[in-house]
Amino acid sequence: MAEINELDLNAQKIIRQAGQNAHDKMNDSYQIDTKTNYTDLVTTIDRENEQLINEQIRKIDPDSRILSEEGLGDRQITDLHGHIWIVDPIDGTMNFVKQHNNFAVMLALYIDGVPMLGYILDVINNRLYHGQRGKGVYVDKQRLHAPADLGLKESLLAMNRTLTLGGTPALKKIAQEAMGLRMYGSAGMEMIGVITGQLGGYISNLKPWDLAAGRMLAEELGLVVKSIDGSSINVLSSNLVLVATSQVSRDIRQIIN
Amino acid sequence: MAEINELDLNAQKIIRQAGQNAHDKMNDSYQIDTKTNYTDLVTTIDRENEQLINEQIRKIDPDSRILSEEGLGDRQITDLHGHIWIVDPIDGTMNFVKQHNNFAVMLALYIDGVPMLGYILDVINNRLYHGQRGKGVYVDKQRLHAPADLGLKESLLAMNRTLTLGGTPALKKIAQEAMGLRMYGSAGMEMIGVITGQLGGYISNLKPWDLAAGRMLAEELGLVVKSIDGSSINVLSSNLVLVATSQVSRDIRQIIN
Structure with missing residues (x-):
């Protein structure tokens, strides 16, 4: 599992860097395009973040495939064999644009279809929720307990x-x-x-x-x-x-x- | 307008103190009661905050009347004559209880029915949104601009x-x-x-x-x-x-x- 630990540490650095990029540029003037309709937005910062993440994943895990929102990943992934990284360069793009708040960067590694690593970065509060299968879930360095089982x-x-x-x-x-x-x-x-x-x-x-x-x-x-x-x-x-x-x-x- | 400025400064202190009280106690065990139904909550912290705010308002503005959520204010206010303070000791009590996040303390002074002073304290982010009629709106010490007039x-x-x-x-x-x-x-x-x-x-x-x-x-x-x-x-x-x-x-x- 040494390899997974190393991927984990590297992935944490990559997502923090993408979060910093979004945070630095959220007040700049960037291009906003619509996708399927006026509520479905993408910005140049989404694309920039995706490129930043994907390039670094290809360095740390060259034989993996990448499934990413804005289309810079691998085309036509139809099976779950091996390492697949799944990338959301800015989740909540409308909040990013309109609120400068309440958005995230997300990343996960699935191996042979099994979720192994997961990351959600709450950019504005600079809190990284991350976990490794079988090793627990953390916010930054603090372990999260299972939530109470309420109805x-x-x-x-x-x-x-x-x-x-x-x-x-x-x-x-x-x-x-x-x-x-x-x-x-x-x-x-x-x-x-x-x-x-x-x-x-x-x-x-x-x-x-x-x-x-x-x-x-x-x-x-x-x-x-x-x-x-x-x-x-x-x-x-x-x-x-x-x-x-x-x-x-x-x-x-x-x-x- | 000297009096209003003094009331304003005192009200800011009072609301900050109530926010601190809610923040300090949100992880304690306190009593939760329901009001009209299971979605309508009140806690002992709401009541404590209301008492704290109302007592201090009576000191800084003794001839005023108080309209407050949990019933510790003046009864039967049916006219808008003079100074009326309006108090929400914890707004978003369900969020306070369930999330320890996304709740506020709110306070306002209406004089002869005209809104003169307003305060919303975002407790978790420790940001006080406040304003005085004719003098602008601030978050802490930073003046807010009017939002863009979008559709x-x-x-x-x-x-x-x-x-x-x-x-x-x-x-x-x-x-x-x-x-x-x-x-x-x-x-x-x-x-x-x-x-x-x-x-x-x-x-x-x-x-x-x-x-x-x-x-x-x-x-x-x-x-x-x-x-x-x-x-x-x-x-x-x-x-x-x-x-x-x-x-x-x-x-x-x-x-x-």
Whole structure:
């Protein structure tokens, strides 16, 4: 496992550097483009961060493949063989642009489909949530405990706008029954909420780079990560995912069934 | 105006002290009670903070009346004559309890019904947003500029759970048309979002203590504060309120009409 430890230390340096780059440039004038529609943004800083991360990953782990949000990674990854790094250069780009707050950089390493390393950097608070499979989860140098196993009515739940406004009646009932509903606009910040116990659950449609790091950290803490319909997670495609305590997961299952 | 300046300086000390008290005790074991239902919490720290604030206000402004959330203020305030202090000892009590984050202490002075002084303390970040009518709005010692006058499709909007899940079709359309939707669970934190330009608007059902300070600060910055149906704000009762840029307010008016 020496190699994994070395990759871990290097990955921590890489993500900190990308966070610093985003922080340094968030007040500059940079180009903002839209992708699928006016709510789907990408900036030159996303692309710069992705290039910075990908280049360094290729140096520290040359035989790996990279799946990254803005398209600078490897094309056509269709199997999970070997080392796959999954990169979100800025998660919550809209918050980055509009708030200069509440955004993250995320990175994960999956080996033969198994989540091995995960990193979520809360850039503004300069806190790195990181973990290695079987070795626990840390914020910076402090180990995180597993969150208390509270149920839905004792927990805050995060759910995205699309599901809250337009989801199934069952999803709306789940949002209604939680003690409170929250919406932060960044999968990374919402994952941090669940792994620290500030949220009891998070439901969202997530792309591979939105989910990879948070899934690794959440599973390491004994939290439930699954498709909302109960099917297994597909690492390479979008999933409607629940990340939650066991009890919240059971309470939600009862509402859905 | 010497008196107002002195009240202002004293009020800043009082709110900082209440914030410190909440911060010091948030990890202690304190009693949590529910009010109207399981989502409506009050703790002994709310009550302690209210007592601390009210006692000191009575010292610095003995002829004033106090309207405060947890019932330690003056009973039956039915007119706006003279000095009325409006107190929210912990805004976002659920966040205080569940997150140890994203909560505020709020205080305002209305004189003959006119908002004169306003304070929102973001406790965890130790940032005091404060202002005096005609003298500008500050975060700590730094003056805030008026936010850019962006429209709904260029802005993040905050709206509470009740309105998002169960509001009118027009409210849901507003939530859908915004560039993004956010839900923080604290009127104070959401007001801070609007006055700093991180949010373009905020729509919620607000009690007097939820609204008083944020209204003062928002109006001082030239933002729109009004009932969503266009009627004038009643300082002493609940209002369905919009706090927003002028352009967001016009865009919302178009959807509602």
